[in-house]
Amino acid sequence: MNKAKGKLIAIGGAEDKGTDLETGKINRNNLNFGELGILRRVVEESGGPSARIEVITTASMIPYEVGEAYLDAFGRLGCTNVGLMHIRTREDAMAEHYVERVRNCDAVMFSGGNQLRLSATDGGTEFLSILKKRYKEENFVIAGTSAGAMAMSNTMIYEGNATRAHLKGEVKITTGLGFIGNIIIDSHFEKRGRFNRLAQAVASNPGCIGMGLGEDTGMLITEGNRMEAIGSGLVIIIDGHDIRHSNIADIPDGNPISLENLKVHFCEKGNGYLLNERIYLPEASEGSVIRKQVDVE
Numbered sequence: 300m301n302k303a304k305g306k307l308i309a310i311g312g313a314e315d316k317g318t319d320l321e322t323g324k325i326n327r328n329n330l331n332f333g334e335l336g337i338l339r340r341v342v343e344e345s346g347g348p349s350a351r352i353e354v355i356t357t358a359s360m361i362p363y364e365v366g367e368a369y370l371d372a373f374g375r376l377g378c379t380n381v382g383l384m385h386i387r388t389r390e391d392a393m394a395e396h397y398v399e400r401v402r403n404c405d406a407v408m409f410s411g412g413n414q415l416r417l418s419a420t421d422g423g424t425e426f427l428s429i430l431k432k433r434y435k436e437e438n439f440v441i442a443g444t445s446a447g448a449m450a451m452s453n454t455m456i457y458e459g460n461a462t463r464a465h466l467k468g469e470v471k472i473t474t475g476l477g478f479i480g481n482i483i484i485d486s487h488f489e490k491r492g493r494f495n496r497l498a499q500a501v502a503s504n505p506g507c508i509g510m511g512l513g514e515d516t517g518m519l520i521t522e523g524n525r526m527e528a529i530g531s532g533l534v535i536i537i538d539g540h541d542i543r544h545s546n547i548a549d550i551p552d553g554n555p556i557s558l559e560n561l562k563v564h565f566c567e568k569g570n571g572y573l574l575n576e577r578i579y580l581p582e583a584s585e586g587s588v589i590r591k592q593v594d595v596e
Contacts (some may be wrong), residue, residue: 301435301525302522302524303435303479303522303523304432304434304435304436304437304438304439304441304522305433305436305437305438305441305506305526306344306432306438306439306440306441306516306520307434307440307441307442307443307451307478307479307518307519307520308337308341308440308441308442308443308518308520308522308529309442309443309444309448309451309484309510309512309517309518309520310337310444310445310447310486310512310516310517310530311444311445311448311486311487311488311513311514311515311517311530311534312411312435312444312445312448312449312486312512312514322474326363329512332581333582335531336530337515337516337517337530338373339376340374340517340519340529341406341408341440341442342373342376342443342585343375343500344374344380344406344440344519345406345440346405346406347375347391347393348377348378348379348434349378349379349380349428350378350406351380351382351403351404351405351406352378352380352381352382352398352404352405352406352408352555353381353382353383353384353406353407353408353412353509353577354366354369354370354373354381354382354383354384354407354408354410355384355385355386355407355408355409355447356384356386356410356412356446357385357386357387357392357409357410357412357416357417357420357421358409358410358411358412358413358414358416358417358446358447358450359410359411360381362385362410362411365382365406365411365412365442366383366385366410369381369383369408370383372553373374374541379564380593381582382400382404382476384397384400384418386421386426387420387588388420389421389424390418391419391420392424392426393425393426395580396414397426398426398429399424400548401426401429401430402429402500405439405440405519406439406440406441406442407430407440407441407442408442408443408444408447408479409441409442409443409444409446409447409448409451410443410444410445410446410447410448411432411444411445411446411447411486412445412446412447413446414446414447414449414450414455414456414457414475415449415457415473416446416448416456416512417476418455418457418473418474418475418476419533420424420590422474422476427476429462430465430478431476431477431478432491433479434478434498434543435453436550437585440507440517444486444517445486445487446486448486448512448517449475449482449484449486450475450476450487451475451476451478451479451484451556452475452476452477452478452480452482452483452484452507453474453475453477453479453480454472454474454475454480454482454483454500454504454507455461455472455473455483455484456471456472456483456485456497456500457471457472457473458471458498459471459493459496459499459500461491461492461493461495461496462492464493464495464498464501465495465497465501465555465556466552466553466554466555466556467547467551467552467553467554467555467556468552468580469499469501469525469553470496470499470500470523470561472500472503472504478545479520480533481506481507481508481575482507482508482509482510482574482575483497483500483501483504483508483509483510483541484510484512484540485500485509485510485512486574487498487512487513487514488511488512488533488534488535489511489513490514492509492511493529494511494526494535495588497509497510497511497535498537498558498561499556500549501537501538501539501561502539502542502545502547502556502561503547504539505539505540505542505545505548506540507539508536508537508538508572508574509535509536509537509539510526510534510535510537511534511536511537512534513530513532513533513534513535514532515530515531515532516528516529516530516531516532516533516534517529517530517534518534518566519576523574524571524573524575525571525572525573525574525583526566526572526574526583526585527569527570527571527583528566528568528570528571529555529568530568531568532567533539533565533566533567534565534567534570535563535564535565535585536563536564536565536566536572536579537561537562537563538561538562538564539544539558539561539562540577541560541562542558542559542560543559543560543584544557544558544559544560545557545558545559548553548595564579566579569582569583570582570583571583
C-alpha cells in the first residue's frame with residue numbers, strides 16, 4: 300500500500316479557550332486559538348504564512364462567527380491568504396467554485412460542531428474525492444478540530460453519552476470522511492470523560508486504534524502511520540488488538556461490556572505512535588522510529 304504523502308492534524312478542541320462549538324456558545328472575549336502553538340503548527344506544516352488555507356465551517360451551527368474567529372486567529376499568526384467555506388448543504392459541496400478552491404489550496408481546516416453534518420454533507424461528493432486524492436498524492440494538509448478531527452477517519456463516533464458509554468449500544472458509529480482507515484478519533488477526551496465511549500468503539504472494531512484527544516492537544520499524522528503529539532495536553536491511545544475476553548458480541552443492548560487485555564498508552568507533547576506497527580514512541584522523531592523498528596526486528 301502506498302504511503303499517504305499528505306498530513307493530517309487532528310485537534311482535540313477548545314483551542315479557542317472558551318468556545319463550545321457543539322452547543323453553539325461562543326465567548327467573544329476569550330478566543331485564543333494560537334496560544335499554545337497548535338494553529339501555528341498547522342501553518343508551518345501547510346507551507347508558512349503565505350500558504351492558502353481554506354477553513355470549512357460545515358460542522359458548526361454558528362459558521363459565520365466561527366469563521367471570523369479563525370480569520371482573526373490565522374491573521375495573528377501572519378497569514379494573509381485564508382478563505383472561508385460556509386458549506387451548509389450537499390448542493391453547496393457540489394458547487395464548482397468550492398471544488399476549484401480545494402483543488403488549489405495548500406491546506407484545509409475543518410471546524411468543530413457536529414461530525415455527522417460533515418459526513419452527511421460531504422460523503423460521496425467530488426469535493427471529498429479531491430481532498431482524499433490530494434491527501435494521498437500531494438504534500439497536502441488536512442486539519443480539523445473537535446468534530447472536524449473525529450470525522451477524519453473511516454470509522455466515526457457520532458453519538459454516545461459518556462455516563463452510559465459502558466453499556467452496549469450506547470455508542471453510535473458510522474462512516475466518516477475516510478482520510479485514514481485504521482483509527483477511531485474522539486475529542487474533548489478528558490474534560491468530557493469519554494474513555495468508556497472510545498473503549499466501546501474499539502471493542503466493536505479491534506482492528507482500529509482509538510485516539511482520544513485532550514483539549515488544547517492534537518496529533519500530527521504523517522505517511523498515514525506515524526503520529527506525533529502536539530499541544531499542551533494528553534493523547535490517549537487505546538489498542539484492542541490483543542483483547543482476549545470480550546462479551547460485546549453476545550450481550551443484549553443496555554448491558555455492561557467486559558473486556559480483558561485492552562492496552563492503553565498516554566502521549567504528551569513529543570511522544571508518538573506507529574499505527575500499523577502498534578508501537579509507542581517516546582520520541583516521535585525519524586531516528587526514534589528507525590531505532591524502534593530495528594529493536595522489533
